[in-house]
Amino acid sequence: xxxxxxxxxxxxxxxxxxxxxxxxxxxxxxxxxxxxxxxxxxxxxxxxxxxxxxxxxxxxxxxxxxxxxxxxxxxxxxxxxxxxxxxxxxxxxxxxxxxxxxxxxxxxxxxxxxxxxxxxxxxxxxxxxxxxxxxxxxxxxxxxxxxxxxxxxxxxxxxxxxxxxxxxxxxxxxxxxxxxxxxxxxxxxxxxxxxxxxxxxxxxxxxxxxxxxxxxxxxxxxxxxxxxxxxxxxxxxxxxxxxxxxxxxxxxxxxxxxxxxxxxxxxxxxxxxxxxxxxxxxxxxxxxxxxxxxxxxxxxxxxxxxxxxxxxxxxxxxxxxxxxxxxxxxxxxxxxxxxxxxxxxxxxxxxxxxxxxxxxxxxxxxxxxxxxxxxxxxxxxxxxxxxxxxxxxxxxxxxxxxxxxxxxxxxxxxxxxxxxxxxxxxxxxxxxxxxxxxxxxxxxxxxxxxxxxxxxx
Amino acid sequence: xxxxxxxxxxxxxxxxxxxxxxxxxxxxxxxxxxxxxxxxxxxxxxxxxxxxxxxxxxxxxxxxxxxxxxxxxxxxxxxxxxxxxxxxxxxxxxxxxxxxxxxxxxxxxxxxxxxxxxxxxxxxxxxxxxxxxxxxxxxxxxxxxxxxxxxxxxxxxxxxxxxxxxxxxxxxxxxxxxxxxxxxxxxxxxxxxxxxxxxxxxxxxxxxxxxxxxxxxxxxxxxxxxxxxxxxxxxxxxxxxxxxxxxxxxxxxxxxxxxxxxxxxxxxxxxxxxxxxxxxxxxxxxxxxxxxxxxxxxxxxxxxxxxxxxxxxxxxxxxxxxxxxxxxxxxxxxxxxxxxxxxxxxxxxxxxxxxxxxxxxxxxxxxxxxxxxxxxxxxxxxxxxxxxxxxxxxxxxxxxxxxxxxxxxxxxxxxxxxxxxxxxxxxxxxxxxxxxxxxxxxxxxxxxxxxxxxxxx
Numbered sequence: 001x002x003x004x005x006x007x008x009x010x011x012x013x014x015x016x017x018x019x020x021x022x023x024x025x026x027x028x029x030x031x032x033x034x035x036x037x038x039x040x041x042x043x044x045x046x047x048x049x050x051x052x053x054x055x056x057x058x059x060x061x062x063x064x065x066x067x068x069x070x071x072x073x074x075x076x077x078x079x080x081x082x083x084x085x086x087x088x089x090x091x092x093x094x095x096x097x098x099x100x101x102x103x104x105x106x107x108x109x110x111x112x113x114x115x116x117x118x119x120x121x122x123x124x125x126x127x128x129x130x131x132x133x134x135x136x137x138x139x140x141x142x143x144x145x146x147x148x149x150x151x152x153x154x155x156x157x158x159x160x161x162x163x164x165x166x167x168x169x170x171x172x173x174x175x176x177x178x179x180x181x182x183x184x185x186x187x188x189x190x191x192x193x194x195x196x197x198x199x200x201x202x203x204x205x206x207x208x209x210x211x212x213x214x215x216x217x218x219x220x221x222x223x224x225x226x227x228x229x230x231x232x233x234x235x236x237x238x239x240x241x242x243x244x245x246x247x248x249x250x251x252x253x254x255x256x257x258x259x260x261x262x263x264x265x266x267x268x269x270x271x272x273x274x275x276x277x278x279x280x281x282x283x284x285x286x287x288x289x290x291x292x293x294x295x296x297x298x299x300x301x302x303x304x305x306x307x308x309x310x311x312x313x314x315x316x317x318x319x320x321x322x323x324x325x326x327x328x329x330x331x332x333x334x335x336x337x338x339x340x341x342x343x344x345x346x347x348x349x350x351x352x353x354x355x356x357x358x359x360x361x362x363x364x365x366x367x368x369x370x371x372x373x374x375x376x377x378x379x380x381x382x383x384x385x386x387x388x389x390x391x392x393x394x395x396x397x398x399x400x401x402x403x404x405x406x407x408x409x410x411x412x413x414x415x416x417x418x419x420x421x422x423x424x425x426x427x428x429x430x431x432x433x434x435x436x437x438x439x440x441x442x443x444x445x446x447x448x449x450x451x452x453x454x455x456x457x
Numbered sequence: 458x459x460x461x462x463x464x465x466x467x468x469x470x471x472x473x474x475x476x477x478x479x480x481x482x483x484x485x486x487x488x489x490x491x492x493x494x495x496x497x498x499x500x501x502x503x504x505x506x507x508x509x510x511x512x513x514x515x516x517x518x519x520x521x522x523x524x525x526x527x528x529x530x531x532x533x534x535x536x537x538x539x540x541x542x543x544x545x546x547x548x549x550x551x552x553x554x555x556x557x558x559x560x561x562x563x564x565x566x567x568x569x570x571x572x573x574x575x576x577x578x579x580x581x582x583x584x585x586x587x588x589x590x591x592x593x594x595x596x597x598x599x600x601x602x603x604x605x606x607x608x609x610x611x612x613x614x615x616x617x618x619x620x621x622x623x624x625x626x627x628x629x630x631x632x633x634x635x636x637x638x639x640x641x642x643x644x645x646x647x648x649x650x651x652x653x654x655x656x657x658x659x660x661x662x663x664x665x666x667x668x669x670x671x672x673x674x675x676x677x678x679x680x681x682x683x684x685x686x687x688x689x690x691x692x693x694x695x696x697x698x699x700x701x702x703x704x705x706x707x708x709x710x711x712x713x714x715x716x717x718x719x720x721x722x723x724x725x726x727x728x729x730x731x732x733x734x735x736x737x738x739x740x741x742x743x744x745x746x747x748x749x750x751x752x753x754x755x756x757x758x759x760x761x762x763x764x765x766x767x768x769x770x771x772x773x774x775x776x777x778x779x780x781x782x783x784x785x786x787x788x789x790x791x792x793x794x795x796x797x798x799x800x801x802x803x804x805x806x807x808x809x810x811x812x813x814x815x816x817x818x819x820x821x822x823x824x825x826x827x828x829x830x831x832x833x834x835x836x837x838x839x840x841x842x843x844x845x846x847x848x849x850x851x852x853x854x855x856x857x858x859x860x861x862x863x864x865x866x867x868x869x870x871x872x873x874x875x876x877x878x879x880x881x882x883x884x885x886x887x888x889x890x891x892x893x894x895x896x897x898x899x900x901x902x903x904x905x906x907x908x909x910x911x912x913x914x
Binding site: 068124175179195211213238414450 | 461463478479480481497498499524525526553554555556557560562577578580581585586589590592593594596597600604607608609610611612613614615616617618619628629630631632633635636638639640641642643644650651652653655657663664667668670671672673674679680682684686694695697704705846864867870871872873874875876877878903904905907909910911912913914
């Protein structure tokens, strides 16, 4: 009977005869027998296959190369060797798909840079078997958290005429022929697919608010785009975001949700990716599992931005960037503050001028009910706010910022038609993955990353 | 204590005192008392609130308008009225957010066309409370099916230089200034964000295959784009697709998976959206629940395309489009064939010339191992195929079709590096939703639909 390797490890299989199909990760040949390090991709742990010269076609089998796909029939036996409890004693091995000697994924240490160039083959390595399975399981954790807690999953549009963050770093989307524009010397926007200038969404928040004001609790989980020309370890031009929005929810309740969601996801991944997390703990970030377990047991600190600045100023440290009241904080400050409190910190009530237009203005008229979550070892992991529920204040703020009201009347109307206190937050999925896996470059947690100048596959 | 209405209906609540926050869907006032049809969006069923003139601020409360948000404190009591078992006897009602008289969502029948124009408010109507909750629950059903069965969720790229289907209906994505192109009279592609021409993905299949050949079982679930200028009930330019890919899986096993997934999702939605489905059955498609229940109990027929043509030809029917061997079939044929077999039908082994380049060529050299699933009342719901695993045959087919090999070397290499029999399929999520909800226009199952000339919100 055909088996997934995952099930062979799960069940009590000793003595059972099985058929498995998968790939040769490493083939060690000796004169009278051989060992195949075998993976079918269904679990992180490989199965060792042993065969000896009593098998049919022993000589042919010895020629099977790394990377080939094979079908093996044999019996599960207790392993005498180190590093595994069971192995497969092969009675028959068939080559399904050959693999040439110049196969790039030979069983040796490859640099991450090399693997990025072979992005389509890297899921076959231990590192990316771990990272992309954690990615998949973490995605399921997020859906499970929100659906179990009564949130409606909203698919907000990707092509949009709105620049939600007012950041202006949008990709344009068009069906106009650029060469023809050059030739004609004019842009006929009325002939474009949507008859106007549109681009790729930088956020789904504004549309998600319309769902929150109908379903009370909603979340998005989808791709987001930024045409930002940054070549850093944490920036990609295409990434996935989670954006929950909750009606009748103030900033404090918002923080409750942020904390409970993060803990749920971390626990879910630790529970469901044991082998992967052990591998990452051993080879990528020493202490990873401890770090995450500690988070589960932390009570997150909640502190005003102003107090944070005071703590930073009183620290006696010579900062690269001097902390200032009313200003943003730098990476070094984030790091210090999580160490100071020895755990995750919600920094709340930020100066309005460094935050987005839709955040609720506090009574001091200077700060907004915004919050960033800083976690030890990763810095900012999420950001959120209570949304401005007052029509007048929102309009005033948009005027102050010289924002156009074009195409945002519906957003303003949410405040007129049964508006209410509501809040939400955003979490970059890749930022979470960097934190969960210890892998420090966003290019290594996305299957096919897009960065300036890079759009392969 | 604050309650979600959902929990009030779920728990044995009679006698309990609760606080609820939500919206007035309809306010019926009488001289000495009033009824509020109340929804907080957490479940489909509304809660009736009753109050009488002994309540504080009776006169103020009587002025509360439809659409307003309110906070109510009261006691859950058995209802004397028709249509509900329990109601809330209010002891205190506070207005949170007012709503003007010209609020568009008054409690009366609105046309779907009108509601499309008010897309940001339509989630507040019964129809869209039902449709968008089914959408959310169906999405969870899909994730649950695949994750429970060991599939890895792959986020394939949305911005891509590949035209996966060879269909050429891609949106272009650019950071070049079109006005500047017109002025300069030339397109400086090297200055574009990715340094080359890129567009929005029409499929994630090719990249998903790279995951299947590493993880054995993978699926995508994400947005897809087609710049197709069709204004039909079933076409949108932005929609969500599910694309599973499975290694060591032939066409027959592929059909097993298609059938089991569809049945799982249908059952999950029927189980988890009882009130919504009853509403849709009553007001949108009579017999909807029966149709779906029947599907669950059907064994899907499997039949070759050629045999289908024979059946159509022998039917004695005067067709609008004459069925022909070697050609595609029309909507009327799809309908007939599901009625003929009285259930879902897999039509397999299609003429190669009407199918995609990557489908496995059968030994007859004329057909490919492709399959479409036709379901009663909806026509084609999914399409899939065994993928061509032979490097030579794939290259030959691409040459026959004059396809460029540019940027597809990695896809071909999958056949060289431990290739194997593998299969997959695609399902348009909105097509599934149309089938599940009975709502017949794709514009009404997407929160903010994009069609030619339409890109609001």
